[in-house]
Amino acid sequence: MSAIPPASAETIDTSKPHPARVYDWFLGGKDNYPVDEELGRQIESLEPQTKYCAQHNRWFMRRATRHLAEAAGIRQFLDIGSGIPTEPNLHRIAQSAAPEARVVYVDNDPIVLAHAEALLTGTPEGATEFLEADARDPDAILEQAEGVLDFSRPIALxxxxxMHFISDDDGAYDIVERLMAALAPGSHLVVSQxxxxxxxxxxxxxVEMYKAGGVTLVPRSRAEVERFFAGFELVDPGIAWLPDWHPELGVDEVRNGTPVPLYAGVGRKR
Known part of the structure; x- marks a missing residue:
């Protein structure tokens, strides 16, 4: 399977913010537009530690991937809502531990697609692909990912x-259930929320700031986050605050003790 061709500038909607581009601005990236920066600055004015929290999301992804590739022996990864490339990407972490790891990234933002080529430079032993699809269409994601991943073997989703950009009305829990139902026993689910x-x-x-910018934001309680893992075996320490999920796996992380109001969890499908 080949990568989706880069999107043309004409397909990028710069009239309203996009979560991937706002996130890019939080991380200090340059692949965003004034409308994304405007929303980002509004959120930062409300919560000055937002950029710090965004960085913690990246750190959690790296720690979780490192755990799955090294301790759990996972060799296949499906990353949905991958966002704009920020080194090191998930496949860099996975393939540094296991060069044969196969990674599929999924996103629906044209500017992310335009950077797909940067994501596709992996190890010769493994595979790294990028798919254009919407997280709200799990069947399309699964159909395309089958060209890269072996669904008879464990996959880390x-x-x-x-998920805090997908409402219950849009079927947030059904989406996760559908995706995990297609994966083999021993697969893992990774969520930050x-x-x-x-x-x-x-x-x-x-929530109101995001809504004014045309973006859905759905915060969830600990119990609501646990619901995503119904029927799975939670990896210790269970549902935890982002910085508290296996901090010993962190590399080059700079922490200042500021609370990070996001939950993190990793669960194993029996």
């Missing part, structure tokens, strides 16, 4: 900083 029970008033204001 990575949904990092994604904005907390709805940390600072309810500030969270409400953040």
């Amino acid at each position: 990575s949904l990092v900083a994604l 904005m907390a709805g029970d940390f600072d309810p008033e500030r969270t409400r204001q953040a």
Whole structure:
């Protein structure tokens, strides 16, 4: 399977912010537009530690991937809502531990697609592919990913900083259930999710800011995050605050002790 061709500039909607580009701005990237920066600055004015929290999401992805590739022996990864490339990417982490690892990235933002080529430089022993698909269409994702991944063997499904952009009305739990149902026993689910029970008033204001920018934001409580893992075996320490999920696996992480109001969890399908 070949990569999706880069999208043309004409297909990029710069009239409203996109979560991947706002996230890129939080991380100090340059692949965003004034409308993304505007929303990012509004959120930062409400919560000055937002950029720090975004960095923690990246750090969690790296720690979880390192754990799965090294301790759990996972050799296949499906990363949905991959976002704009930020080194080291998931496949760099996975293939540094296991050069034969196969990684599929999925996103639906044209500017992310335009950077797909940068994502596709992996090890010769492994595979790295990029698919254009919407997270709300799990069947399309699974159909395309079958060209790269062996669904008879365990796969790690990575949904990092994604599910808080998908509402219950859009079938958030059904999407995760459908994706995991297609994966073999021994597969893992990786989720980070904005907390709805940390600072309810500030969270409400953040939801309103995103809504004004045309972006859905759905914070969830610990119990609501646990629901994504129903029937799975949670990896210790279970559902935890982002910085508390296996901090010993971190490399070059700089922490200042500031609370990070996002939950993290990794679960194994029996």
